[in-house]
Every structure is written in C-alpha cells, then in structure tokens.
Amino acid sequence: MANVGELTWRDEGVTENGVLERGFTVQGARDVITGIMWSPPTIPAGSPLVLIGHGGGAHKRAPTVLPTGQGFVLEHGITAVAIDAPGHGERGGVQGRTPEYYALWKDARVMTANATADWKLVLDALLGLGWFDPARVGWSGMSMGSLIGIPHVAAEPRFKVAALGLCGTRGDTPDRGNAGEVLAEAAKKITIPVIYLIQWDDERFPRESALALYDLIASPDKRLHAHPGAHGEMPLEGRMAGRWFVAQHLKA
C-alpha cells in the first residue's frame, strides 16, 4: 500500500485531439482516490491548474465532466483534474440518486469534510509534481460539484477563482439532511472571484434557494448567469462562460 498522499500514474495516457488524458491514484486516508488529468501534450512549468468536481451519482469521467476537462485544455490550454467523489465511480459505484447516494449525504458535514480532505491530498500531490503554479489554482464544480465545492473552496486558501452553481440552500429532497446549512455557512466564507451558473427551471434546486445561495457568497467579485431549462440542460454558452471566467483569472 502507498503512503497517504502518494500519487501513482496508472497509465502513459492517451492523446486525442490535442488533449492528453492520464489516469492516476492518490492514496487517501480512507481509500484510494481515483483521478484523471487532462492536459496539453506538454505542460510548461508554472502552469495553472483547475480542479473539477463532478455531479451527484456521476464520476470523474461522466459525460458532464469530460467536456469540462477537455474544454479547459482545448479552449484555454489549461490542465484540469477530476477525481471520483467519496462513494462514487471507482470508489463505491454510486450511480444516480440512489438510496446509497442519499446515505452518503445523510450528514453533509461528514461528506464534505471527507471530500475536502481528499482534494487537499490530491492538490498537495499535484503541486508536488512541480508542474503547476500554486498561485494559479481554480475550482469548477456544478451541482454536487458545488455541494462539495462550496465547503471545499471555503476551506482551501490556494484557490484563486471558482465556477459554482446548479445548487442551492435547499436540495431536491428532504433526505438531503443538513446540506443547506453546511452550504450556507461555507458560502459566507468564500471571498475569491466566482461565477455562479444556474438553470432557471432547475427541478432539483428551487430557483429561490439557488438565488439565496448566490446571495450568501461573500465574494465582492461575483456574477450569476441564468439560462432557461432543467437541471441537466445547461447550454454550452453557460459552460463556456464558466471555463472562460476561471481561465481568465488563472492566466493573469
């Protein structure tokens, strides 16, 4: 068994359309954290880095994550990394909003503390490679990528910018437990530049609760973009605006 925090590459990687995709693991405190890195074929020293949080019941290479990872490389030449959230993907196999999913979220403090601890180990390991500029790290996560991302961004001083959204102080089910409370507390601690993307007709997070969460984010430099449609229908325009905003702040 690897030491906690140790990064191991799983493969040489595959380059497709100019995006190099490599699998890696980082030994976590509870289990092995499984991740993917998307990057240009060569990563110049001192490059920026974006960490991506996937949605609930999804995984590090879900159809909602892959274009985000590839998009940061293709649109902005920026390396991006996603990991499986606790209990998700190769770390438990939760698929969709199953009873197992809601069990994970029974206590949002435990779930987000675990996820934040995982990400801290992963970021430490990634910065340890010597490839990235520790002053230019960003976060991008919608839906559960914000349920985890908001407490994570609040707790991680190395983030310079974040794309958040598809989220709210009130979740899509009473089983969500104390997530709203945890999110509200964390949002008040976020002060970095934020773009917050919502779907106007989100059936999972009521509009008022999504707006309330945006309102709580303490960043003086924040903006909200809303597009019509359901939770899963964010248009390319919104996704691209999120990537563009994060990239601009990391390029500076």
Next chain:
Amino acid sequence: MANVGELTWRDEGVTENGVLERGFTVQGARDVITGIMWSPPTIPAGSPLVLIGHGGGAHKRAPTVLPTGQGFVLEHGITAVAIDAPGHGERGGVQGRTPEYYALWKDARVMTANATADWKLVLDALLGLGWFDPARVGWSGMSMGSLIGIPHVAAEPRFKVAALGLCGTRGDTPDRGNAGEVLAEAAKKITIPVIYLIQWDDERFPRESALALYDLIASPDKRLHAHPGAHGEMPLEGRMAGRWFVAQHLKA
C-alpha cells in the same frame, strides 16, 4: 417644417478613435426627434444596426449611453443610434428623476406608445438610407431603456435580438403608476433572443421584481447576468456581455 418621418443630418460628423459620430433629426408626429449615430467611418451596404434606449432623466449622449454607442463600433464594427426619449434631452430637458420625469410616466401606456411611435419613424428613416440590412436590427436599453424597450421590442417585428435590464415589474416609486403592468404584458410578447442584465443590489428596482420581469419574457433563448452593486454600478463586464451578445446575433 419637415414631413413626418423625414431624416435630416445636422452635421458632417466628427471622427474620433475610429468612431464617426453624427447628429440627425427625424420629424416626429408630436415634435422633432433628436438623435445621434455612431458608426465606422464608412458603413458597408447591408450593415447591421443597433438602436439604443437611454436611461430615465438622461439623454441620447449621456455618460451611460456614449460608451455603449462607441462600444458597438469599436468592439464589433456595428453602427448604433440613440435618440432623446419623449421629454428628455433636447425634447424637453427632463434631467434626473424630477417631478417632470414622473409626470411623463404617469401613464406608462402613453409614454411607451409615444416612444415606440418615435422609434418606428426613426427606424423607417434609417432603413430608408439603404445602408442597413433590415433583417439585422437589434435593441439595447437598460433601466428606462427597458421601460421603453420592452414594449418597443414587443411591438417591433424587425428586431432580431435585444439587450434589456436594470428594470423590473415594480419600479422605484409608487408614482411609477402602471409601468409594471405595461411591462409585464409586453414581456410576455417578446420571443427573440434576449440578454437581461441586472444589478444584484439595485436600489431602484427590487431584485424580486427584476427577476419576475425576466421570468415573464417569453423568449426560449434568454439569459440573465447579475452583478453585485447598485443600479448605476453595472461593471464593464456586464455592458460588454450585452454588446457582445447583440453583436453575435447581428453578425450571423
């Protein structure tokens, strides 16, 4: 006296930083409509055209209008036109939110019908020049530029795209009369692509009323961008997003 609808150039124009600014008048049904055109030094035949509505108590060349007119030219090579609204600028001199201003808005149906009739004459006259593509005309107007703009866009089938915002179903004063009702009715008739820009802490139009008005816009292709700050504090980011969105739809 000129015939109703007749356009007269007031000057040869001045070119500064690549923007040609010319004054013109169009004979209106009630009085002379005074306007400004900002354009590239030469306007290629079949060019797009943007009409700009100014804010309440302002005028066609107010500090909130000038960068919009110049911006369409400088950022997108697109010609833009502003006129003084009824009672404003050279047409009565209302300055700020004075009793005269609220008197104009006592019956929003009259005010918006007058403004829409003015703009119809102006657009007819501008298209009569043979310089512009009648299929590529857009609207940009915030605050009173939306109080007028929303009924105007609802009534004018030649618009292909609109930038609206800093507005709401409930105005900043009980004196506003029936504006909310007029706006709500009109918003339901708008079906073209819209970008709607609001200020999160708008002291003139309560946030909920601004969101309610956005919600009423019938366009399937709409987006809302919100930035922190008061009514008069829209950042350059928001203004540029508005121009970019309008320009993209007129360039296609």
